[in-house]
Amino acid sequence: xxxxxxxxxxxxxxxxxxxxxxxxxxxxxxxxxxxxxxxxxxxxxxxxxxxxxxxxxxxxxxxxxxxxxxxxxxxxxxxxxxxxxxxxxxxxxxx
Amino acid sequence: xxxxxxxxxxxxxxxxxxxxxxxxxxxxxxxxxxxxxxxxxxxxxxxxxxxxxxxxxxxxxxxxxxxxxxxxxxxxxxxxxxxxxxxxxxxxxxx
Numbered sequence: 693x694x695x696x697x698x699x700x701x702x703x704x705x706x707x708x709x710x711x712x713x714x715x716x717x718x719x720x721x722x723x724x725x726x727x728x729x730x731x732x733x734x735x736x737x738x739x740x741x742x743x744x745x746x747x748x749x750x751x752x753x754x755x756x757x758x759x760x761x762x763x764x765x766x767x768x769x770x771x772x773x774x775x776x777x778x779x780x781x782x783x784x785x786x787x
Numbered sequence: 788x789x790x791x792x793x794x795x796x797x798x799x800x801x802x803x804x805x806x807x808x809x810x811x812x813x814x815x816x817x818x819x820x821x822x823x824x825x826x827x828x829x830x831x832x833x834x835x836x837x838x839x840x841x842x843x844x845x846x847x848x849x850x851x852x853x854x855x856x857x858x859x860x861x862x863x864x865x866x867x868x869x870x871x872x873x874x875x876x877x878x879x880x881x882x
Binding site: 742 | 788792796797798808820826828829830832834837838847851
């Protein structure tokens with residue numbers, strides 16, 4: 693078994709209203725920050741999966757991302773591999 | 788002026804308690820998903836910055852990330868450049 697550290701980025705789909713992003717964009721104007729637009733607020737979930745190999749780990753993460761971490765009607769997700777095996781020890785210690 | 792699309796990933800610092808991540812980890816067990824650990828839940832903010840060049844755009848994003856998007860006591864952030872110039876038109880349309 694090897695440990696793989698992944699990040700799942702969940703963002704509102706294009707065309708879906710994002711009130712949090714809108715609110716943030718509105719606040720920036722009041723703070724005198726200009727030239728910022730298209731603010732979209734999503735989630736980022738980082739997790740470690742123990743699996744025999746990377747494809748097996750990806751299957752687990754893919755299932756989690758599609759079924760639990762995102763709402764497929766309004767959200768899109770993408771998966772990033774952050775690290776494999778012993779190099780994740782430091783990152784996982786914080787949990 | 789060129790438009791640059793960035794993502795800011797904000798995650799709880801190592802060692803900082805993450806109740807949302809803990810709750811998610813606990814739920815996985817009940818759902819019969821095993822081998823997942825070290826779940827940390829953060830935010831991902833995507834935004835477009837208009838600036839003269841990429842370093843200038845990064846200065847704006849860096850300021851936003853440090854002062855507005857994250858709480859420096861308990862959160863860490865990292866910045867990703869997603870795309871520059873005309874290639875962002877499609878991505879920004881969803882806002």
